[in-house]
Amino acid sequence: MTKVSRISPHLKDLQPPAGMGNVQAWLCWRSELKEGATKPSKIPYYANKSRRKGKQGATEDRDQLVTFDAAKNAAIRHGFTGVGVAVLPGSSFAALDFDDVTSDP
16 A cells, blocks of 8 residues: 655745755755654655755765755655755855744734
């Protein structure tokens, strides 16, 4: 029996930060609960559905990273939770990830 993936339509309206859409540094991620953990982790996957492994930033790793649109389309098609950018040595950008940030007016 074939495993059915959840389609993630909430991703269709995502847009990349200015100037970063065509950078081949994007991947998908899935929220997964690791054994013994109390909260899910963001586990990175390549757009081809394989889990990211090996040395991050190595040639084999960089060759599997894609543009924003390719990552977004793969995330929608394969039921991933979201997309993210791989911050790599020598890249000209950094990434910040704020979870559960709220403010009172």
